[in-house]
């Protein structure tokens with residue numbers, strides 16, 4: 560069984576809008592609904608769990624009705640950090656899946672609306688082979704690393720640097736076991752959490768257009784990228 564956890568429980572503080580960014584409109588539809596739609600359209604056809612800010616739960620049905628959004632999914636409340644929100648999504652999967660080792664679970668940012676079904680399917684296929692599959696793109700800029708003291712910096716081979724995207728997709732048991740660790744709350748992505756538990760991460764070529772909406776200018780870029788698709 561395939562599952563998708565779409566994390567949309569953040570506040571979007573860097574975006575600076577009163578409405579959390581994942582509910583802002585992109586081409587007339589809330590950003591997070593684009594991501595949900597892409598998973599629904601994928602051949603992997605996962606059961607979709609959307610993690611929302613708890614305060615948003617009572618309004619969600621009305622938002623779906625307003626936008627005639629009929630894609631099947633369930634919703635759960637998120638936590639203070641992305642880590643906590645993924646855990647909420649995993650708890651929902653655990654309550655309905657008897658054997659997690661037979662499942663594949665993708666985690667995707669609700670703030671990445673331009674993901675396509677083809678890239679989603681690539682991660683499910685690879686995770687079913689190697690247990691993990693995280694989208695990543697190579698750095699196109701030169702890279703320097705700061706020393707631990709922060710006082711020096713040195714050139715680093717950019718060929719060795721990959722920028723992580725989502726979805727990040729895993730065998731369900733691997734992901735659930737990794738998220739039981741108490742010392743991984745600071746991890747910024749799922750690959751980090753899984754790696755901390757000692758599992759290897761398989762990188763899958765990502766897409767430069769699969770941007771995360773973080774700052775206001777990202778929304779303008781997303782509009783342009785979306786119109787170029789048509």
Ligand SMILES: Nc1ccn([C@@H]2O[C@H](COP(=O)(O)OP(=O)(O)OP(=O)(O)O)[C@@H](O)[C@H]2O)c(=O)n1
Pocket residue numbers: 566567568569570571572573574581610637638639640641642644645667668669670671771772773
């Ligand atoms: N407590 C949280 C924090 C983040 N996220 C989700 O994780 C994704 C990536 O996080 P980010 O882009 O950093 O979103 P925010 O945390 O909302 O943004 P900011 O850091 O600017 O406040 C987003 O889809 C966001 O909604 C979440 O589900 N629960």
Ligand SMILES: C[C@](O)(CO)[C@H](O)COP(=O)(O)O
Pocket residue numbers: 641668722723724725747748749771773
């Ligand atoms: C998961 C992620 O999108 C991979 O690039 C990213 O790490 C999220 O980080 P943020 O600090 O929540 O923006």
